[in-house]
Amino acid sequence: MIGAIADDFTGATDAAVAFRHAGLRTAILFGTPAEQPDLPPHDAIVIALKTRTVDPNLAVQQSLTAAQWLRARGAPRIYFKYCSTFDSSAAGNIGPVCDALAQQLGSPVTVVAPSAPNHHRTQYLGHLFVGGELLSSSPMRNHPLTPMTESHIPTVLRSQTERPVELVTHAIVREGRAAVRRELDRLAQLGVRYAVIDAVTAEDLDEIGAACAEDVFATGSAGLAGGLGHAIAGGARETRGHDDGAPGTVGEGLAAVLAGSCSARTLEQIALMQVEHPSYRLDALSCTDPAALAQGAVAWYDSLPAKWPAPLIYSSLGSEELQRTQQRLGTDVAAAILEEAMGRVAVALVERGVRRLVVAGGETSGSVVTALRIPGGLIGNEEAPGVPWIYTPGPDPLALLLKSGNFGDPYLLTRAIRARHVPDLQK
Numbered sequence: 001m002i003g004a005i006a007d008d009f010t011g012a013t014d015a016a017v018a019f020r021h022a023g024l025r026t027a028i029l030f031g032t033p034a035e036q037p038d039l040p041p042h043d044a045i046v047i048a049l050k051t052r053t054v055d056p057n058l059a060v061q062q063s064l065t066a067a068q069w070l071r072a073r074g075a076p077r078i079y080f081k082y083c084s085t086f087d088s089s090a091a092g093n094i095g096p097v098c099d100a101l102a103q104q105l106g107s108p109v110t111v112v113a114p115s116a117p118n119h120h121r122t123q124y125l126g127h128l129f130v131g132g133e134l135l136s137s138s139p140m141r142n143h144p145l146t147p148m149t150e151s152h153i154p155t156v157l158r159s160q161t162e163r164p165v166e167l168v169t170h171a172i173v174r175e176g177r178a179a180v181r182r183e184l185d186r187l188a189q190l191g192v193r194y195a196v197i198d199a200v201t202a203e204d205l206d207e208i209g210a211a212c213a214e215d216v217f218a219t220g221s222a223g224l225a226g227g228l229g230h231a232i233a234g235g236a237r238e239t240r241g242h243d244d245g246a247p248g249t250v251g252e253g254l255a256a257v258l259a260g261s262c263s264a265r266t267l268e269q270i271a272l273m274q275v276e277h278p279s280y281r282l283d284a285l286s287c288t289d290p291a292a293l294a295q296g297a298v299a300w301y302d303s304l305p306a307k308w309p310a311p312l313i314y315s316s317l318g319s320e321e322l323q324r325t326q327q328r329l330g331t332d333v334a335a336a337i338l339e340e341a342m343g344r345v346a347v348a349l350v351e352r353g354v355r356r357l358v359v360a361g362g363e364t365s366g367s368v369v370t371a372l373r374i375p376g377g378l379i380g381n382e383e384a385p386g387v388p389w390i391y392t393p394g395p396d397p398l399a400l401l402l403k404s405g406n407f408g409d410p411y412l413l414t415r416a417i418r419a420r421h422v423p424d425l426q427k
């Protein structure tokens, strides 16, 4: 069994998919449960937290609680899943959370591997690339909460921890799992506490996963989750795409899209969705009261003719307009207003019968799922790599698609809500 803690909700779904593709039966939980829930048989549990941008002390406390819960549930090893673009602020939270978990778990040296080649994030000589660009030149430099302006991951991590950090280069990874293991042991003996490891391909991550599969603690993106999953499952690469019987079809309920992501890919997806779908923008500059903002959006939803295509409610803005909002209201205040408003909108839409909810943005997904008090779900098929449908338990399930800001092709949102039952205006 492996227990994973993800620092945001879309990241948790990405990791859950990676475990599932490796052949592990995977359960996802939103937050650390207060009690022991009944879970279907599983080899991996992913706990989704919303700790990427909160105060570092809170992130540490929540991560430690999740790790304790997973250990008590029988997980001999813990994986901390953060973003493949190493999303963090100057204060953390990757460094502080890694420090606390490494100490709690007694990890001598901890692997740090942000690469996720299936999402085109690769690391070479410590430098993280997004597609063909360095992280610091990619759209991540304009992220509303965690702008990434340094691509050299050992440098980023050193700014967040006092523990010694060293790089394990791709040349060592290419030598294979035994060489990686030897290097980790050598670094541990030298007193190094974090080994930031290059990885360019999924095969690299399988070698790294095999090298650290017995470690009590490892960290990275969904990429290394896949590598560890393979090592634990003892499976071959062909197991990728294996279906463990989770539901594969999208529900039949009314659909809506909620977008709080301002990532470049989400903005493209929104523009394409607006061609055929009605949309409403939550504007924090015109109203700073989340309840009133949400009320305006819900009144608009209620005014839509019965058979209109699924609507979009969004707050997403391009970087210039976004900066204006952040300068006027403050970055954290603007985010808090819009996240609370989006959570309230989600609750109202579900009360009105919406049963398929597509949410764009990791923080936004965290707010929506928390507002809906959803404890966890079953992982279904992927609408895009790393973006699976999630089915909530109970007699009246919801189908959720939690989309990471930069994931999915430009038509993802449009495709996700275009299910068989959506009324066709042409008829």
Ligand SMILES: Nc1ncnc2c1ncn2[C@@H]1O[C@H](COP(=O)(O)OP(=O)(O)O)[C@@H](O)[C@H]1O
Pocket (backbone or CB within 6 Å): 010, 144, 145, 260, 261, 262, 263, 266, 284, 315, 316, 317, 322, 325, 326, 334, 335, 336, 338, 339, 360, 361, 362, 363, 364, 365, 403, 404, 405, 406
């Ligand atoms: N118009 C806006 N002005 C200021 N902040 C915004 C605006 N729209 C969204 N945000 C905030 O930006 C953050 C986007 O983060 P997130 O939802 O994680 O998206 P992504 O997955 O793209 O990182 C959220 O906290 C959201 O509330």
Ligand SMILES: O=C(O)[C@@H](O)C(=O)COP(=O)(O)O
Pocket (backbone or CB within 6 Å): 008, 010, 011, 012, 014, 015, 082, 083, 084, 085, 116, 119, 221, 222, 361, 362, 363, 403, 404, 405, 406
């Ligand atoms: O690793 C990734 O890129 C994702 O799993 C992830 O964490 C995405 O975060 P958001 O872009 O904030 O949704």
